[in-house]
Amino acid sequence: MTIQLPDNPARSDVLSARPTLWANPLYAADAIDDPSLPVMPSDVDEAQASWTRLAPLLETCFPELAATNGAIRSELVELQSLRDALGYAGPEFGTVFVKADSALPVAGSIKARGGVYEVFFFAEQLARLEGLLKDGEDIRRLAEQDAKAFFSRYTIAVGSTGNLGLSVGIAARALGFKATVHMSSDAKAWKVERLTRLGVEVVQHEADYTTAVENARLVAESDPTIYFVDDEQSKHLFLGYSVAALELAEQLQARGIVVDAEHPLFLYLPCGIGGAPGGAAYGARKVFGANVHCFFVEPVQSPCALVHMMSGAEDLVSVYDVGLTNKTEADGMAVARMSAFVATVMCRMLAGIFTVDDASLFRWLRLAHETQNIRLEPSASAGFAGPEFVVKHPEGRAFCAKWKIEDHLAQATHIVWTTGGSFVPQEQFEAFLETAAKLD
Ligand SMILES: Cc1ncc(COP(=O)(O)O)c(C=O)c1O
Known part of the structure; x- marks a missing residue:
């Protein structure tokens, strides 16, 4: 099957596998209220209640969860030296955090x-x-x-x-x-x-x-x-991920960080089939409403959510359908066709999607390690492109103008969701660093 993608500023970049940003034309402030969606905001609370009920069993099975009474939680880490290294020191980038699911206990990833x-x-x-x-x-x-x-x-x-x-x-x-x-x-x-x-x-x-x-x-x-x-x-699966947003809300509140119309929140979520980023984004829209803007990020050769959502087609469109290869070192995101369930839920809820090349993933992986000792695998570093795309890319600027947030960027909070890496064996991690060093 060959598919023609519709006319869009991101179209030629997508087809030529160049990093780009696609802003979702169907993005809507009230998308979560659509009663026809296969999931409801109250499902997130129910999932939270289930996590709480299961916590004593989780703690028994995984003693490393004793400190959190059986909860599987990650830290919210403010970027300091890494912020400079990434070029995000300017006030226009607001505050930048990492949500470190890369170090989640039990499985080392989101x-x-x-x-x-x-x-x-x-x-x-x-x-x-x-x-x-x-x-x-x-x-x-x-x-x-x-x-x-x-x-x-x-x-x-x-x-x-x-x-x-x-x-x-x-x-x-x-x-x-x-x-x-x-x-x-x-x-x-x-x-x-x-x-x-x-x-x-x-x-x-x-x-x-x-x-x-x-x-x-x-x-x-x-x-x-x-x-x-x-x-x-x-x-x-989707609801298991969604509860992460409640945890994030607690962490932001504990730091005194406000999220409202003058203090927008941006989430950058690496996407494979879409379940993990979709669940986290759904939970975030439930908690923060229209003041959070969730972006997926995908490899330039595996942008399955991007090609499908951009196509506007009913049937799922795969990256092969538009001539891309699905070849990437970001194994967690090497997915040619997104989940139909996530496509339905995210259709009007997702702000947009940007793409990154493999070389950038390795560079960011190395920078995160050298500056703030954050251990990532390639998929997990993809979100670092987010602030640059939103603040500087023409499509990002148009997005901010459309949603009337361009004057509030200095008070914005950007969260780069780092999704895996702490379980990577030392030898493999050194190989990642070597790959990154060869890029210089
Ligand atoms: C490290 C990492 N990040 C992101 C993802 C994407 O998750 P999903 O496939 O649910 O979109 C994966 C999936 O395996 C992953 O391993």
Whole structure:
């Protein structure tokens, strides 16, 4: 299939794989109020309540969560020396933070929010259904030996470019489930090795992510003992991520940072299939309303959300449909076709999408390490382009003018969501730094 993208200032950049910014023409202040969407703002509160209910079990399974009473949280880090190194020292860039999901406990990436949530949520539902957990009983019961034996009769399956597989595999094994991860050809060897060591069956496909997910779904459909975590459609994954926005709101408030019409908030979220950034963006719109502007960021060769949303088509458009290759070192974002569920929800809620080249990812990864000792993988550094695009790019300026925020940029808060990296083995991390050094 070949698709013609509509006329748009970003069109030729997208087709030529040049970094660019696309502002969503359908962006609307009240998008979250649309009752036809498959998710509601109150779902975020329910997901928060589920996280709270599951917390004692999470703490039992993962002792590293003792300090947060079972919550999986990340720090909000203000940019200091890194801000200068990135060229964001000027007052027009307001305040810039990193939301450091790169150091999230349990799975070392933003996927800890979605994957761990869905597995633990499923375990609780299954245990209640089968009479293993009675009303009023302590949820930590699900970490006992007989519960593990019970869960071992089931398999959790997932398709992944790497990090979702890690988070689902780690969560599943902690409860005693069997786990199968279908990896795309982009998956890095260290992620495969780590899962294999945990006793997870890894099926490596010589194909892209979409194909890996399709295969995983097919296998699961034929076996009732397999629970499939469906990255293309799962509402649980989405809601697991969405709760991050409540955490962010608390952190901003604790720092006395106001978000209102004169103090806009910008989020820059690396996007693969769209679940993680979509969930965080949805939660943010629920919490901050129209005063938060969420942008996805994608590699120049894998802008699946960009090509689909720009096309305006009903059926999903993939990056192959417009002649791009889906080849990138940013394994977490090497996705050719976005989630239809996320496309529907984000249609009028997403401010825009920008693209970045691989060389920039490595440069930012190195800068973050050298200046503020932040450890990232390539996908996770993509958001650093955000402030430059919004404040300086012609499309960013037009966006700020349209939404009447151009006079408030000095009071704006920019949040670069760094989505993974703390689990990267030292040798692999040094290889990233070497790649970056060769670019100079
Ligand atoms: C580090 C990192 N960032 C961002 C993403 C994108 O998440 P999603 O595929 O849900 O859009 C991924 C996905 O695996 C990832 O591993």
